[in-house]
Amino acid sequence: MCEIYDFNTREMDDRVALFLWDVPILIAQNREDLSKLMEEKLDGILSEISPATPVRLIYDGPSELFKAVEGDLVERGFFPYKRSRITLSISIKRIGEFMKFGLSMGEKMRAESLWVSEYSRWEKDFCEFLDENLHTTPRKLRKMALFSFKGIDVICDGVKIEDGEVMWTEEGKISCEISTDGKHWFKKDLVLHLPAEFIRFEVHELDVKGEPEGAIVRIDGEEYGRAPLKLKLLDGIHTVEVEKDGYEKISRTLYIGSNSEFEYSLKRLENAKVKFSFNLPADVVVDGIRVVEKAEKTELELEPGEHRIKIEAPRRRKEEFTLNLREGEKREINIVLKGIPGKIDWIFDLPEEGMNYLPISPDVLALYDSKKLVVMNIRKKELIGKVDLPSGALRISSDSKHLIVMLKNRLILLNMKDPNEKAHVDFNGIPVSYHDGILTVSDGRLFRLNQRLGKILWTKKMNPILQMRKLDGMIFTLDVFGGLCRLDLRTMSLKCERFPGFFKFSIFDGFLYIISSHEILKMDIGSFDILERWRSRYRIEEVYPCGDSIFISTPGRLVEISEDGVVGHGNRRISRGEDDIFLIGDGRITLRSCQDGETMDFESEYDPVDVKEAFDSFYVRTKDGRIIKFFGMNGL
Known part of the structure; x- marks a missing residue:
């Protein structure tokens, strides 16, 4: 059986009112006045509206008057779907059209059969009528x-x-x-x-316009286009957003109940200022537009918001990133462009035959012979400085700030930026090695120097030293008797172990490798415990560990030892960087990462004499007197 739904009543102070969309269109104090108004106005009003429009009759008065009004509406062919003591709701849907899914009313449905004086009888007759005429009998009246x-x-x-x-x-x-x-x-x-x-559902037009034109318009979070723009929107409440790069975004909530306009005025934002600096002349591309060419420093004004930045330079890996800038923001960005692994950065012809070279920064070389020292920026082709060397120069090396000229009984410290600025330290003896403020001499003394003042801070006597290296506050030395020592500069504690016959050591990846003429030992850097051992029938000159392999340089021969066996590399030259190995010779170049084993091979016509590694790059001197800089895996 169907059910009849009740709803709240509404008091009208003993008046009769006919409502259209909850708006009273006819109001009368009595039956006669209402009948007169209905005859004059109701038919004309109903003929102008959709047959699906709901009409509600609300009355608070004698039941006889209520029934009489019911009769007037039913006579006009309206069908009631809701009733209580004082409220009658009528759907303006003609009797023969009430249900679309196939219910046929026909003559069987006459108004007088539905309207009876007693409310309970009306409810019963209405439910029976629905049960009889629906194809299916619902247990509940559907909405x-x-x-x-x-x-x-x-x-x-x-x-x-x-x-x-x-x-x-x-x-x-x-x-x-x-x-x-x-x-x-x-x-x-x-x-x-x-x-x-x-x-x-009603649709209204919204005309969006304002300054500046071209602003993006979003309605309820969805982009519709760029202003000026005319939109058709459903009636109701909508959120309108307008934004444009370089301007402050606005958002408004509007009720759209008729055709209307939305006029905006966006406030321009103060530009952000960004200072860029690079390690070499580079181009700057902002949002796809090249705005700077071949500059080492530049300052740009950019609109607040998101920008896509690209930095480019020949033979260098591109740097791409996104900048999110706030209004009025100031920012400084320093970018180091790294080289493409294995590629040539530059080629330099040595000015004189027989000159030696030493990289002291990625693009600066110290060139020297027994008489003079010249410092040049190869990329810029600029002479930084030139000094005459005193006779008897034994060796030249460098640290982070100085070029070091070693003489008998004297050490000269030259400023890298201006070699004419120099300091010297006098001592008695022949220098063997110098590294970051530590000097060793042939009789075994070890000096700690103040490089700025050129003074000796302290001296420590040891056996005659063949090799010295400073690493993380520790000094490692190997003496002529095979004594391997580690001196802690913080506590001045000394640990030594003897390995007779061993004359050289290297430190790679946190391990010590010491070398004799035919044997290599891999050792723990803290305890000096031996971890691995390799032997060679050839005389060993140098060792280069790399990942799971170890490269051994012998006179005229380079050998690689790994778990897969022994591989010969002919007479190729080798150098080890921080994270990679560089091989050149036999018409090709090989660059291998010691971290993941990635290997790159390139053809090369250069005939090398020697290779030096510095700044994650490799500097090759060729037989025809040129210096060629190749990029390593992370070359600068």
Whole structure:
């Protein structure tokens, strides 16, 4: 059986009112006045509205007057779907059209059979009528939505709805999507409170315009285009956003109930200032536009917001990143452009035959012979400084700030930026090695120097030293008797172990490698425990560990030992960087990462004499008197 739904009543102070969309169109104090108004106005009003429009009759007075008004409406062919003591709701849907899904009313449905004087009898007759005429007998009266719209697309519960169509739902809820232009869709959830409700969608035009033009317009978070713009929107509350790069964004919540305008004026934001500096002349590309060419420093004014930055230079890996800048922000960015692994950065012809070279920065070389020292920026082709060397120079090396000229009984410290600025330290003996403020001499003394003042801070006597290296506050030495020592500069504690016959050591990846003429030992850097041992039938000159392999340089021969066996590399030259190995000779170059084993091979016509590693790059001297700089895996 069906059910009749009650709803709240409304008091009208003994008056009769006929409502259209909850707006009173006829109000009278008595039956005669209402009948007169209905005859004069009602037929004309109803002929102008949709047949699905709900009309509600509300009255608080004698029941006889209520029934008489009912009769007037029924005579005009209106069908009641809700009733209480003082409220009658009538759907303006002609009797023969009430249900679209096949219910045929015909002559069987006459108004007088439905309207009786007793409320309980009316309810009973109405339910019996529905049970008799529906194809299926619902246990509960379903709710109905009547749709009315023009010029829009409506999809409810996944079904496209046409104008004037009826939807039925037992839940009383319908989820709809509505589009005014076929591209953008609004979501609207409908809740039906009455057994039958009229759903009307209206569309209004919104004209969006203002300064500056070209601003992006978003409605309820969805982009619609750029202003000026005319939009068709569903009536109701909408959020309008307008934004443009370089301007402050605005957002407004509007009620769209008729055709209207939205005029905006965006405030220009103060530009951000960004200072760029590079390790070499580079181009700057901002948002796809090249704005700077071949500059080592530049300052740009950029609009607040997001920008895509690209930094480019020949033979260098591109740097690309996104900048998010705030209004008025100031920022400094320093970028180091790294080389493409294995590629040539520059080639330099030595000015004189027989000159030696020493890289002291990525693009600066110290060139020297027994008489003079010249410092040049190879990339810029600039002479930084030139000094004459005193006779008897034994060796030249460098640290982070100085070029070091070693003489018998004297050490000269030259400023890298200006070699004419110098300091010297006098001592008695022949220097063997110098590293970061530590000097060793042939009789075994070890000096700690103040490089700025050129003074000796302290001296420590040891056996005659063959080799010395400073690492992380520790000094490692190997003496002529095979004594391997480690001196802690913080505590001045000394640890030594003897390895007779061993004459050289290297430190790679946190391990010590000491070398004799035919043997290599891999040792723990803290305890000096032997971890691995390799023997060679050839005389060993140098060792280069790299990942799971170890390269051994012998006279005229380079050998690689790994778990896969022994591989010969002919007479190729080798140098070890911090993270990679560089091989050159036999018409090719090989660059191998010691971290992941990645290997790159390139053809090369250069005939090398020697290779030096510095700044993650490799400097090759060729037989025809040139210096060629190749990039390592992370070359600068």
